[in-house]
Amino acid sequence: MKPVRVAIAGAGGRMGRMLVEAAQEDPGIELVAALERPGSEWIGRDAGEQLGRSTGVVIDDDYERAIGAADCLIDFTRPAVSVGLVRTAQRLGKSMVIGTTGFDAEQRAIIEQAATEIPIVLAPNMAIGVNVVFRLLEGAAALLGEGYDVEVIEAHHRNKVDAPSGTALEMGRTIARVLGFDLDREAVYGRQGTVGVRPSRQIGFSSIRGGDIVGDHTVLFAGTGERIEITHRAQSRMPYAVGAMRAARFLQGRAPGLYDMRDVLGLR
Numbered sequence: 001m002k003p004v005r006v007a008i009a010g011a012g013g014r015m016g017r018m019l020v021e022a023a024q025e026d027p028g029i030e031l032v033a034a035l036e037r038p039g040s041e042w043i044g045r046d047a048g049e050q051l052g053r054s055t056g057v058v059i060d061d062d063y064e065r066a067i068g069a070a071d072c073l074i075d076f077t078r079p080a081v082s083v084g085l086v087r088t089a090q091r092l093g094k095s096m097v098i099g100t101t102g103f104d105a106e107q108r109a110i111i112e113q114a115a116t117e118i119p120i121v122l123a124p125n126m127a128i129g130v131n132v133v134f135r136l137l138e139g140a141a142a143l144l145g146e147g148y149d150v151e152v153i154e155a156h157h158r159n160k161v162d163a164p165s166g167t168a169l170e171m172g173r174t175i176a177r178v179l180g181f182d183l184d185r186e187a188v189y190g191r192q193g194t195v196g197v198r199p200s201r202q203i204g205f206s207s208i209r210g211g212d213i214v215g216d217h218t219v220l221f222a223g224t225g226e227r228i229e230i231t232h233r234a235q236s237r238m239p240y241a242v243g244a245m246r247a248a249r250f251l252q253g254r255a256p257g258l259y260d261m262r263d264v265l266g267l268r
């Protein structure tokens with residue numbers, strides 16, 4: 001089978017660098033284009049420069065040209081940027097892997113609409129371990145029921161701009177689905193002051209930001225006299241990048257639709 005030709009958006013970023021490396025190491029992937037924002041210091045430089053190697057792919061700010069050369073666009077940037085890229089991928093009939101987090105409802109609706117015409121994997125966390133944790137959470141919530149208070153605690157590096165993390169929100173949504181909670185009404189994001197007694201129908205989210213923490217997520221099920229903690233810690237960004245390559249390969253020849261990593265990994 002021919003390798004999937006990928007373009008990487010945000011190639012100069014923390015994830016962008018990892019994605020370039022993962023693409024180079026995956027025989028099922030051919031890196032054909034890399035994108036950065038117009039005016040970025042990275043434009044015109046080799047996509048592998050930050051890794052100390054040459055890829056032969058020069059970082060570009062011409063979206064049409066870069067996406068046009070690829071089968072699949074991999075995007076780890078910012079929500080507003082991703083939405084613009086989705087529109088271009090839709091127009092050009094290309095598949096897309098979206099790892100960006102922090103979309104609002106309107107932006108998500110644009111992605112959902114595009115997915116009626118092109119295949120898209122949208123996932124806040126592409127690491128296999130985290131997606132297995134989603135499954136563990138479904139099982140734990142179903143077994144424990146409402147008798148255990150659910151708190152999601154996440155920690156990330158100081159440069160992360162959205163909170164709670166997309167992964168923490170997905171963990172909360174996963175548990176809320178099982179327990180029949182409505183997160184719009186029954187979520188609390190941080191606590192301060194006289195907050196009153198904790199209702200049992202609540203999912204709490206706490207975010208820590210500091211240093212170079214790659215990404216830690218803990219879900220606490222706190223009962224009476226005991227508690228369960230399910231934790232995932234990323235020690236490197238490579239598992240996210242490897243997952244993104246796997247998603248790009250999954251999309252090759254796939255029908256239009258909105259998929260996530262559970263589809264890619266067969267965890268449904």
Ligand SMILES: NC(=O)C1=CN([C@@H]2O[C@H](COP(=O)(O)OP(=O)(O)OC[C@H]3O[C@@H](n4cnc5c(N)ncnc54)[C@H](OP(=O)(O)O)[C@@H]3O)[C@@H](O)[C@H]2O)C=CC1
Nearest residue numbers: 010012013014015036037076077099100101124125126240
């Ligand atoms: N799904 C997953 O598994 C994971 C998701 N993420 C998510 O990925 C996103 C990016 O994270 P991270 O790599 O740490 O962030 P970075 O800020 O390091 O990278 C984002 C990159 O996008 C670039 N960018 C900005 N505007 C444009 C544009 N118009 N066109 C192309 N590129 C542009 C930025 O350039 P500049 O800095 O010059 O503005 C930067 O290089 C976040 O939303 C994060 O939450 C992160 C890890 C895993």
Ligand SMILES: O=C(O)C1=N[C@H](C(=O)O)C[C@H](O)C1
Nearest residue numbers: 101124125160165166167215
């Ligand atoms: O910004 C990050 O770094 C990460 N973002 C994703 C998220 O918001 O969940 C995934 C991972 O936690 C790293």
